[in-house]
Amino acid sequence: MSFAPRFPPPLRKGRVHEACGPGAAGFAAAVCAQGTGPILWIRESWRAETLNPLGLAPFFDPHRLLWASVATQTDALATAEEALKDGAIPLVVIETTAALDLREGRRLQLAAKAGHTTGLCLIPEGMGSNAAETRWYCAPLAGADSTLMRWELIKNKSGTLGTWDVRWDHAARRLDVVPPVGERPGSAPAPG
Amino acid sequence: MWFPRLASDRVLRLRPVEAPFALTIRQNNTERIHCLNARAEAMGLHRAMPFADARAFCPDLHSAPAEPARDARFLAMLRRWATRYAPWVGFEGEDGLVLDITGSAHLFGGEAAMMRDMAARLARAGLTVRLGLGATRGAAWAFARFGEDHGAALDRLPVAALRLAPDTVTALERLGLRTITDLAATPRAPLARRFGPEVLMRLDQALGTRPEQIAPETDPPHYGVRLTLPEPIGLVADVMAGTARLIERLCARLKENAAGARVLCLTLRRVDQASQQVELRLASAMRDPARILPLFERGVGAVDAGYGIDQMRLEAVVVEPLAPEQLGAVPSRNGAGGDRLEDLITRIGTRIGLENIRRFLPADSHIPERGFLVAPAAWSRPEGAWVTLRPRPPVLFSPEPLMGTGPDTGPRPPARFRWRRMSFETARATGPERIAPEWWLEDEGWRTGVRDYWHVQTRQGRRLWLFHTPQAPGWFVQGEFA
Known part of the structure; x- marks a missing residue:
């Protein structure tokens, strides 16, 4: 039995959050869509994947996106700290490739607090920092819908954990929460 | 102040050559001589001569390509230097300067001393210069170019000293009007009828009956403190x-x-x-x-x-x-x-370089990886509308082949496949969407011809963007949907 709230809690401002799993990019896109103002997306230049603004357009206006291409993770963290502390950019997304230690995570956390901005680290699985406010595991979910995702809140410093099945409504640019499988209309009632 | 060898002197100042030297410029698909030093001139070479001929005359000729833009900058530098003699300094053509020394000659001990000083300083700098001093701008021009050969009296100079077009000079000489005296003595009306007003204007300017101004260049503002x-x-x-x-x-x-x-x-x-x-x-x-x-x-x-x-x-x-x-x-x-x-x-x-902070701009192409441009944020504005007719994945990578598809899958996505060491089973496939290569752009990745794109939902959850190349059968992953 789950006591989780009906909707996934929004990411707290002034903190740094983490997301991992195969659906982390989709999670980040949905988070970007909920805010206004510019977004800074920091990624290392050697990575083979590129962001595709045409794929992000159903979530938010790609003109809001600034993209910093850095050489190393140290540069990425320094850039993120600078941007979080400044406060001109309300949301900073950092793609990390190596584990963050407590010191690095804490510095990001303090920078976000100083600038009253939100940071979101997209981390490889299991490489989070203990300083993170929340950590989400996001994975696409097989189903009839083509945007169904499962977001699991696996770490939360100030609240409960929970699991939500969500899908992104492309037309309305809105997140819909889908009831768990047993409670969906048309499904058989749970036995007992 | 006329610099007959401005361009070659500039190059030779940087790289002295004790041999015939010429600068070449490409005109009408021919390398021609643009400027040359005294030793090359002594060998019988002249300007506008085809470079191949010049090499035949003079096998040990050194050469370099001409750079007119740098010559112009060099002349501008000389102009700035020349303001040490007089405040009013203007350009005279592409290889000369004109100074209005009225009222400033006495600071250097008179006109002759001033000209000696100019010549000495320019010679020390390695420049060939010919100076002309006249009561008018036209006269100074004439003395600079013809004074050395024809003496110091303006009326003895040939008509070519009047800044006239070469064919006008030839025509005047054919009429027997060889010197400025001859021209001044000729009745003016027939001359104007025959040659237009330019000849008389230049004559008057040289003789001082018609005024001519020097337009001093203003110094560009200097932003240094x-x-x-x-x-x-x-x-x-x-x-x-x-x-x-x-x-x-x-x-x-x-x-x-x-x-x-x-x-x-x-x-x-x-x-x-x-x-x-x-x-x-x-x-x-x-x-x-x-x-x-x-x-x-x-x-x-x-x-x-x-x-x-x-x-x-x-x-x-x-x-x-x-x-x-x-x-x-x-x-x-x-x-x-x-x-x-x-x-x-x-x-x-x-910290990371200003050009590494970028933004996306829309581009007009159906090719997925060319549907957007990446521009440095500092030199671009967010403009243009984003048009997405069909769903595109938020993350793109360079095509990665699918493994374990089994032999000869045909045009529909394989039922099971392996990608990045993970096994997938196809639950649902939407497609195909055919995208043809842009033949007007050469692209290594699109050599395999048209691509049929499928949006494949796997039983494992991941939603992949696959494509099939029917002209060279194979399956690839190019992106992942959220």
Whole structure:
């Protein structure tokens, strides 16, 4: 039995959050869509994947996106700290490739607090920092819908954990929460 | 002041050659001689001669390509130097300067002494110069070019000294009008009827009956300020205080000229004569001291002061026009709060390079990886509409082949496959969407011909963007949907 709230809690401002799993990019896109103002997306230049603004357009206006291409993770963290502390950019997304230690995570956390901005680290699985406010595991979910995702809140410093099945409504640019499988209309009632 | 060999003298100053030397320029698909030194001229070469002929005449000819733009810059430098003799200095064609020395000759001990001084200084600099002094601009031109061969009387000079077109000169000579005296003695009306007003205008200008002005070039504004210190300094706070003073002066000058700095260079000279530079590339043109100063902090902090810094110099290397703006009237490039954002971009740019902060711009192409452009944020504006007709994945990678598809899958996606060492089973496939290569652009990746794209939902959850190349059968993954 789950006591989780009906909707996934929004990411707290002034903190740094983490997301991992195969659906982390989709999670980040949905988070970007909920805010206004510019977004800074920091990624290392050697990575083979590129962001595709045409794929992000159903979530938010790609003109809001600034993209910093850095050489190393140290540069990425320094850039993120600078941007979080400044406060001109309300949301900073950092793609990390190596584990963050407590010191690095804490510095990001303090920078976000100083600038009253939100940071979101997209981390490889299991490489989070203990300083993170929340950590989400996001994975696409097989189903009839083509945007169904499962977001699991696996770490939360100030609240409960929970699991939500969500899908992104492309037309309305809105997140819909889908009831768990047993409670969906048309499904058989749970036995007992 | 005529520099008959300006271009070749410029090159030979940098790289002296003790041999015949010529500069070549490409005209009408032929290499021709643009300028040559005295030894080459002595060998019988002349300007506009085809370079191949010149090499035949003179096998040990050294040559280099001509650079007219650098010659023009060199002449501008000479013009600036020539203002030491007189304030009014203008250009005379592409290889001459004209000085109005009225009232300034006595400072150098008279006209003759002044000309000796000019000739001596230019000769020391390695330039061939021919000076002409006349009561009018036309006369000075004539003496500079023809004075050495024809003596010091204007009326003995040939008509070519009148700045006329070559065919006019030829026609006048055919009529027997060889010198300026001949021309002046001829009735004016028939001359004007025969040759148009230009001949008489040039004659009058040379003789001084018609005035001619020298248009002095204005110096382009110079955006450099310096501060020399009586005692060397070494603390970051002190250097920043010095920088603040320099920026204030520089910004005042920028404001006068309605310009904004884009790239600033702070040179710090140490006591031991070594100098260090701090370059600041700004995300937008600006001239607000309070905004620029904090951006220098990082660069100044990294300077090694050694035994102390005793001279600071700040120069705006790249300057853009920046009209004065009414506060709040014009929205900034990045919307509200754009100033703060630009400062942030500049600050981040000092660490990772300003061109590494980019934004996406829409592009007109169906090819997935060419559907957008990547532009540096500091030099672009977010413009253009994003049009997505069909769903596209938010993450693209270069095509990765599918493994374990089994032999000959046909045009429909394989039922099971392996990708990045993971096994997948296809639950649902939407497609195909055929995208043809853009034949007008050569692209290595599209050699395999048309692609049929499928949106494949796997039982494992991942939603992949596969494509099939029917012309060279194979399956690839190019993106992943959220």
